[in-house]
Amino acid sequence: MPRIRVEVDGVPYEDDVEPRLLLVHYLRDRLGKVGTPVGCDTSNCGACTVLLDGLSAKSCSVLAVQADGHEVTTVEGLGTGARPHPMQRAFHEEHALQCGYCTPGMIMAAIDLLRENADPSDEEIRDGLEGNLCRCTGYQNIVRAVRGAAGEMRQGAPEREVSP
Numbered sequence: 166m167p168r169i170r171v172e173v174d175g176v177p178y179e180d181d182v183e184p185r186l187l188l189v190h191y192l193r194d195r196l197g198k199v200g201t202p203v204g205c206d207t208s209n210c211g212a213c214t215v216l217l218d219g220l221s222a223k224s225c226s227v228l229a230v231q232a233d234g235h236e237v238t239t240v241e242g243l244g245t246g247a248r249p250h251p252m253q254r255a256f257h258e259e260h261a262l263q264c265g266y267c268t269p270g271m272i273m274a275a276i277d278l279l280r281e282n283a284d285p286s287d288e289e290i291r292d293g294l295e296g297n298l299c300r301c302t303g304y305q306n307i308v309r310a311v312r313g314a315a316g317e318m319r320q321g322a323p324e325r326e327v328s329p
């Protein structure tokens with residue numbers, strides 16, 4: 166079995182993996198990163214989105230061996246419950262989730278979207294997140310959350326606690 170070395174959420178790992186093992190299953194089953202869900206396994210829903218060297222990637226469409234030598238960030242590496250990333254906080258404060266299944270992928274894709282465009286219009290946000298499906302919210306609050314997080318991040322939002 167090939168051996169991979171990968172940094173996940175800032176922690177280095179070295180593991181022997183089956184060549185066919187998907188990154189999402191490596192993250193969940195080997196590393197316990199169950200914050201990254203599997204919604205479809207066919208590259209459609211975006212629920213499994215992570216950052217691979219800072220770029221969003223659907224981790225069900227990447228083999229674990231392809232992550233060898235790279236950095237992966239999951240939603241669990243963004244912030245803590247008490248001190249969330251501004252995007253996590255915005256999703257919480259704007260009620261941008263219901264069942265929450267799409268939320269980790271939405272957040273990761275939205276962060277990548279803002280990396281490319283720090284001040285997106287609502288239409289650009291919708292376009293940027295078109296690879297991420299939500300069956301619950303109707304997207305309106307998701308767009309509002311991303312717009313809010315974008316404003317905070319442009320101002321270099323300090324970490325602060327979420328309101329209950």
Ligand code: FES
Pocket residue numbers: 202203204205206207208209210211212213214223224225226
């Ligand atoms: S689980 Fe990866 S896109 Fe749906």
Ligand code: FES
Pocket residue numbers: 261262263264265266267268298299300301302
């Ligand atoms: S909040 Fe349920 S799928 Fe998006």
